[in-house]
Amino acid sequence: MKLSSAVPLVALLYATASVALAASDTELAIKGSITPSACEPLVSSDGMVDFGKISVKQLNSDSYTPLPDERLLLNVHCDGPTFFTLNSIDNRSGSSAHHDMYHGLGMTPDGEKLGGTGFGFYGLIADGVSRNSIISTDGGVTWHPAAVISPMSLTAVAAGRELVPIAVQNLDAELALFTHIAPADGLTLIDEVPLDGHVTVQVNYL
Secondary structure: OHHHHHHHHHHHHHHHHHHHOOOOOOOOOOOOOOOOOOEEEEEHHHHOOOOOOOOHHHOOOOOOEEOOOEEEEEEEEEEEEEOEEEEEEEOOOOOEOOOOOOEEOOEOOOOOEOEEEEEEEEEEEEOOEEOEEEEEOOOOOOOEEOOEEOOOOEEEEEOOOOOOOOOEEEEEEEEEEEEEEOOHHHOOOOOOOOOOOOEEEEEEEO
């Protein structure tokens, strides 16, 4: 409906310009996409992970301190079989003390990176069948097996050992969080400092 109503408007603007300036013209571009079906991702526990209070005495002074692994359930429901990928958006970008595959946890008041968390992607059940995950780091040109969701790659569902995405209507999987705090010797922890990780899981249509 919106697309068809915009076409006469463009035609009118072009015709008006042609009458007013017979020797001049201009171009307008209309962009967008129509998806075959909509998909909605949902995460258990409202997507909240709370590690509670962590004492400085619990932190390693010269190495990363791993926090307990947390597991959430991720469900993606589509209106019909759909080719899609998943990726994450780090809303605390630039604060990860790990490499770019990890998501930041915020910083101390002195601008020191607190740590990072990575996402494992396990136990995929797509439309009632056990499946595998594959990732692409070149925008979907090539794929290889991996069980992660990150800001640096696209993750899709594959059948068996095939390295091509398949269409899925309902996906249930486990999202595992692997979280580490940076070495305490490099952090100013005089006052209480909150962990402030914030990540968006995004569905992209192929």
